Amino acid sequence: MNARPPDSILRCTHHFAARPSLTFEEAIQFLHQLCSGPGANLTYSWQFIDKPSEGDICVYFQVSAPTPLIDGIHYLDNETTYRPSQELEVQEVRFGFIPGIGEKEAGRVRTAKRAFASNDERTIRNYPLPIINEPPMYVVGEKSGQRVMAPNAVQLANQQQQLDALAASRRHAGMQPQARKQDDDSDEESNRVSTRALAVTRFKRNHELLAEILLLMPRAVPSPYEKTDKAELEAKFATKRELAELTEKLSQEEHDMEDVIKIDETTPAREAPKTST
DSSP states (O other), X not given: OOOOOTTOEEEESSOOOOOSOOOHHHHHHHHHHHHSGGGGGOEEEEEOOOSOOTTOOOOEEOOOOOOOOOOSOEESSOOEEEEEETTEEEEEEEEEEOTTTTOOOOOEEEEEEEEOOTTOOTTOOOSSOOOOOOOOEEXXXXXXXXXXXXXXXXXXXXXXXXXXXXXXXXXXXXSOOOOOOOOOOHHHHHHOOOHHHHHHHHHHHHHHHHHHHHHHSXXXXXXXXXXXXXXXXXXXXXXXXXXXXXHHHHHHHHHHHHHHHHHHHHSOOOOOOOOOO
């Protein structure tokens, strides 16, 4: 089987009608339909996208994503890529922290800059294009990874698998078996921070900050009624109420007496009757 060209892609074998424009919402709906329902039964084969016309819709499946850079720092944000110029590409990721050392803030930023030559010729393609002799395959759904082969292709594939198995058994017999060293993932597992652990750490940090704030705040003035006896207070109120009633009664009596005195003073004296002789 011929080597697959590096610029080939796993393209959908179904032909889609050309459209002059496609909005963001239509694109999202279109991709969802390709991943579920009837779209899961479409096959994909290794092809080229060569000089497409205006409005052509090319659907392809990305086999593998770019390998991320591992530098021992855990980032909470996604990496962003942009090109400020034709000669420079910038990849930036924010909110990083080193797990396992007790960092309370994720403020690390990693910026990777990649330079391109001004006369970049990576888009140049050699013609004629080679023929890719690989059958179509399913990429989503229950048949993911299965290939659709013609009867002759199935027989040839079985023969090729048998030859490969025979060659592998011969190589295995000629080689001394070596014990495979198990990969030690303890350090990698210890460096991973789960979402729950991160949430607990943030909660503890906020609790400590709140405790410091409350410690610096002045204490509230105690209420003067905290140590007051209710029964004693009611007894005092009753005594004062009786005293007020007596005072009011005495004041009323004095007022009545003053009225009587005033009436007596304002009444004119009568002359004594004269007797005649």
